[in-house]
Amino acid sequence: AKRGGRNAYELFSPSMSRSVLEEAQQRVDMERGLEQKQFIVLYQPVVDMETERVTGVEALVRWHHPEDGLLSPNQFIANAEANGLIVPLGRWVLREACEQLARWRRETPDAAGLVMNVNLSARQFQYAGLVDDVAAALRDAGIPAGSLTLEITESMLMVDIDGAIETLGALRGLGVRLAIDDFGTGYSSLNYLKQLPVDIIKIDRTFVEQVDTDAEDVALIDAVVNLGQALRLQTVAEGIETDGQWAMLREIGCDQGQGYLFGRPGDAASVTGLLARGTGT
Ligand code: C2E
Ligand code: CA
Ligand code: CA
Ligand code: CA
Numbered sequence: 001a002k003r004g005g006r007n008a009y010e011l012f013s014p015s016m017s018r019s020v021l022e023e024a025q026q027r028v029d030m031e032r033g034l035e036q037k038q039f040i041v042l043y044q045p046v047v048d049m050e051t052e053r054v055t056g057v058e059a060l061v062r063w064h065h066p067e068d069g070l071l072s073p074n075q076f077i078a079n080a081e082a083n084g085l086i087v088p089l090g091r092w093v094l095r096e097a098c099e100q101l102a103r104w105r106r107e108t109p110d111a112a113g114l115v116m117n118v119n120l121s122a123r124q125f126q127y128a129g130l131v132d133d134v135a136a137a138l139r140d141a142g143i144p145a146g147s148l149t150l151e152i153t154e155s156m157l158m159v160d161i162d163g164a165i166e167t168l169g170a171l172r173g174l175g176v177r178l179a180i181d182d183f184g185t186g187y188s189s190l191n192y193l194k195q196l197p198v199d200i201i202k203i204d205r206t207f208v209e210q211v212d213t214d215a216e217d218v219a220l221i222d223a224v225v226n227l228g229q230a231l232r233l234q235t236v237a238e239g240i241e242t243d244g245q246w247a248m249l250r251e252i253g254c255d256q257g258q259g260y261l262f263g264r265p266g267d268a269a270s271v272t273g274l275l276a277r278g279t280g281t
Pocket of ligand 2: 058151
């Protein structure tokens, strides 16, 4: 009886019921936000480490909340993941990003080889309709599959490794490319990495932060870049903010980079300018 009483207390504790209410409220807000087009996608350039030419962009979602202002993903993605709305939201981001790439390809010859990177959440990755959604987004936008890269994290893969390999294989069968995001922060073993049909490793920002001052971080990134080369995977360093970090990563031989040094996430127009600058002709 004492136990039951305790649970009952916990179930109705003021702080918990408030957060449950808040989450329920956000779900309602989010559904309305999707209907009323309150979400926007920003684009951050990904550049070639040697030439600084823009090779791609990463689509990053934001929410223009009518009362709370502009929300960043860490203020709503986890909740969307928990309440399931991440599936329609993620599908919208994917379609929007593909359409934007199509627009760039129509408007400027500089965008011919440009790659669009889109983040997938765990729940989207497990959703049975994912491969069809991706195929439809590519077809409706009229962009080549090879110009789309889907980013997934190690933890998403480790839940069910065989299922993950199957899904990755089906996505790759469409012709899209696959990247492991936040590499180094999860638990993937080298053995799995070899089995996974992926093309790109994105090295997490936490390793990049002190790469110009910390010899251990240099050694770690060097090891990852060598691993990438051995497995024929491209390497992308995330969160590059300084010339010092850039110089060190270039020396290590990292293929591509992303970070405030090259450009913050911005609207499509901000990238259009970078594309023209980046032709190098
Ligand atoms: P992420 O996929 O690792 O994306 C990179 C994050 O690092 C972005 O934060 C970006 O703005 C930030 N960033 C880029 N360069 C730098 C830098 O030089 N320094 C620092 N300090 N930060 C930098 P953002 O846009 O707030 O997104 C956070 C996370 O939210 C993303 O991390 C991703 O996991 C998730 N996310 C964003 N958009 C989507 C989406 O459409 N779907 C899903 N499922 N997740 C998304
Ligand atoms: Ca990402
Ligand atoms: Ca990342
Ligand atoms: Ca190289």
